Structures are given as structure tokens and as C-alpha cells.
Amino acid sequence: MSPLNSTFFKNDTTSNIVHPDFFFIRGFAGIPYTKYYYGFLCFVYALSLLGNTFVMFVIYTDHCLHSPKYIPVFNLAVSDLCGSTALIPQMIDTFLFKSHLIPFETCLTNMFFAFWFVAMQSFTLTVLSYDRCVAICFPLRYNEIVTSKSMFVIIAIxxxxxxxxxxxxxxxISTLSFCKSTVVNSYYCHHGPLLRLACNDNTPSTVINRTHPVVIFWLPVLFITATYICIARALLKIAAASERFKAMKTCTSHLILVSVFYLPIAFSVALGSTIEQNTRVINMSMSTVLPPVLNPIIYSLKTEEFRESIKKLYRRKKLHLTVRNA
Structure with missing residues (x-):
């Protein structure tokens, strides 16, 4: 252990667990022109706040959207908003204001909320695929199967x-001893890089680290793939091409959301250790900060009901202003 690192560690004499006072978040060190990326992060965060708040506002104010299918859409906006807030302000503080040292307890808190909201983004996309599958495969039973109560229960669970x-x-992670280093090779307190710094038996954490991606990402991907196989089979049974196209059109926004969220993650996992460290950090950071910005834009542009609700709100606002100025 280097003298620099030794000043950051404290020993819990009751359990012989060594915890650092601080972790050093390496982040984008060694990557050129990062100041432009920090400016981009500020812009992305502001856009994410506006976009997702707008989606929630439209769904809340328009009673036509108070249906089971828009409960997961509202939940996705909440997850995106909270996920951006858990990650981006901390990243800006760490890198733009040179606060690379993060206290041990704050690091674990940041890890919990960042992973929780990312997991909910993934699970909500799964719920949306379930909704589309029932709507297309069992159209006559849709209102019976997909109810507001069932949607609330699924999302709460x-x-x-x-x-x-x-x-x-x-x-x-809190039960591990950290005596190798305090440098976290990520842009936030990521579970994997922290695990590699541990110097005692980390078998349970290693198992969890390998299980998490399966539970949070790959099982949802398998479920979404299975639902779209069912949807494709159902569409093939529809004789009229116009009806088939109309049914497919209702899935386009969801398919784009799925691609934006999962493809960058799949890209990083597929290339594995062949990706250079800085490239991996940039790719993973983009995969976490961009979906919360793009989701409300994609949904607003690709969902006809939602576009009509926006037009209705605009006309209502315009009429209100006309009456006020008359």
C-alpha cells in the first residue's frame, strides 16, 4: 500500500474490516477534451429534467392518458428522472469541480440509488413489452388482463x-476490507471496480456481481425478446396488411427505447476486456446518461395518443391566453 493510500484507510478493530475514509473516482482521467463532455453532461441533465417532467405532467393532466398502459410510461419517466439525478450531479461535482474524493458512506449511497434506478428503467421496459404483448396477442381480453390495479401491483413489486x-x-460491499487502493476505475461508485479493490474473501460479492447483470439486464432482454416473438406470431395471423402495420406501429416507440437502453450495454459486455479502459468508461457513461434524455423525446414523437394530448394541452393553453387577453 502506498503512503498516499494509507492515509485514507481506517481499521474497524471489532471486525478487522478496513474501510477507506474516501475513494478516489478516477473517471475520465487521461481522456482529452473532457471539459466539453462536462458541459454536455450539464446540458443532458437539464434536458432530462425538462423532458421527463413534461411527460409526467402530460400524463397527469390529460385524463385520456389515465389508462393502465400509461402507468409504466409514467414510471419510466420517474425512473429516468431519478436515475439522472442520482448520477449526473455527482459526476459534475466530481469532475468539473475536481472533487474526486468521495466519502465511503456517500459512495455506497450513490451506488445504491444509481443501480436501483437503472434496474427500474430496465424492469419498466419489460413491463411495457408485456403490455404490448397482451394488447396484440389477446386484444379482446386486454382490458380484463391489464388493469390499473394489476399495473400498480406489478410496478410496486x-x-x-x-x-x-x-x-x-x-x-x-460494506463487509469487505479495502487495503489495495482507493482509486475506483469508473465514473461513479460502481460495484465491479469497488469489488476489485477488496483484499479479503469477496466470494459472496463476486457471486452477486455476476448475478446482478443477469437479473437486471439479461432476464429482461430475454423476456422482451420472448414477447416480441409472440407478437410476431400474432401479427402473421392478421390477414389485412393495413391492420398488421397498425399493430406494429404501436410497438415502434418501445423498440426504439429498448435499443437505446440495452445496445450500448450489450456492446460493452460483448467486447469485454478488448475495449480500452477510457473507451469503456465513456461508452458506459453515455449508456446511462442518454436514455433518460431520449426516452421522453422518442415517446412524444412516436406515440400518436401522446402527440394528440400535447396538441390538446397546447390548444387549451392558447385558448386560455386568448381569453385572458380579450
Whole structure:
């Protein structure tokens, strides 16, 4: 252990666990022109706040959107908004204002919320695929199967499940001793890079680290793939091409959301260790900050009901202003 690192560690004499006072978030060190990226992060965060707040506002104010299918859309906006808030302000503070040192407890808190909201983004996309599958495969039973109550229950269970899984991972991380280094090779307190700094038996945390991607990403991807196989089979049974196209059109916004969220992650995992460290950090950071910005834009542009609700709100606002100025 270097003299620099030794000043950051404290020993819990009751359990022989060594915790650092601070972790050093390496982030984008060695990457050129990062000041422009920090400016981009500020812009992205502001856009994410505006976009997702707007989506929630439209759904809340328009009673035509008070239907089961828009409950997960509202939940996705909440997850995106909270996920951006958990990550981007901390990243800006760390790198733009040179606050690379993050206290141990703050690091674990940041890890919990960042992973929790990312998990909910993934699970909500899964719920949206379930909704589309039922709507196309069982159109006559849709209102019977997909109700507001069932949607609320599913989403509440997913919030609790995701929170429990992530909290368990954080608890196991807190039981590790860190005596190798305090430098975290990521742009936030990421579970994997922290795990590699541990110097005691980290078998439970290693198992969790390998299980998490399966639970949070790959099982949802498998479920979404299965739902679209069912949707494709159902579409093939529709004789009229116009009806087939109309049914497919209702899935386009969801498919774009799925691509934006999962493809960058799949790209990083597929290339694995062949990706240079800085490239991996930039790719993973983009995959976490861009979906919350793009989701409200994609949904607003690609969903006809939502576009009509925006037009209705605009006309209502215009009429209100006309009456006020008359």
C-alpha cells in the first residue's frame, strides 16, 4: 500500500474490516477534451429534467392518458428522472469541480440509488413489452388482463424487488476490507471496480456481481425478446396488411427505447476486456446518461395518443391566453 493510500484507510478493530475514509473516482482521467463532455453532461441533465417532467405532467393532466398502459410510461419517466439525478450531479461535482474524493458512506449511497434506478428503467421496459404483448396477442381480453390495479401491483413489486437486490449488494460491499487502493476505475461508485479493490474473501460479492447483470439486464432482454416473438406470431395471423402495420406501429416507440437502453450495454459486455479502459468508461457513461434524455423525446414523437394530448394541452393553453387577453 502506498503512503498516499494509507492515509485514507481506517481499521474497524471489532471486525478487522478496513474501510477507506474516501475513494478516489478516477473517471475520465487521461481522456482529452473532457471539459466539453462536462458541459454536455450539464446540458443532458437539464434536458432530462425538462423532458421527463413534461411527460409526467402530460400524463397527469390529460385524463385520456389515465389508462393502465400509461402507468409504466409514467414510471419510466420517474425512473429516468431519478436515475439522472442520482448520477449526473455527482459526476459534475466530481469532475468539473475536481472533487474526486468521495466519502465511503456517500459512495455506497450513490451506488445504491444509481443501480436501483437503472434496474427500474430496465424492469419498466419489460413491463411495457408485456403490455404490448397482451394488447396484440389477446386484444379482446386486454382490458380484463391489464388493469390499473394489476399495473400498480406489478410496478410496486418491481420497485421493492430491485431495491432489495441492490441493497443486498451494497451490504456485502460494506463487509469487505479495502487495503489495495482507493482509486475506483469508473465514473461513479460502481460495484465491479469497488469489488476489485477488496483484499479479503469477496466470494459472496463476486457471486452477486455476476448475478446482478443477469437479473437486471439479461432476464429482461430475454423476456422482451420472448414477447416480441409472440407478437410476431400474432401479427402473421392478421390477414389485412393495413391492420398488421397498425399493430406494429404501436410497438415502434418501445423498440426504439429498448435499443437505446440495452445496445450500448450489450456492446460493452460483448467486447469485454478488448475495449480500452477510457473507451469503456465513456461508452458506459453515455449508456446511462442518454436514455433518460431520449426516452421522453422518442415517446412524444412516436406515440400518436401522446402527440394528440400535447396538441390538446397546447390548444387549451392558447385558448386560455386568448381569453385572458380579450
Amino acid at each position: 418491481l420497485w421493492i424487488f430491485a431495491g432489495t437486490v441492490i441493497f443486498t449488494a451494497v451490504i456485502f
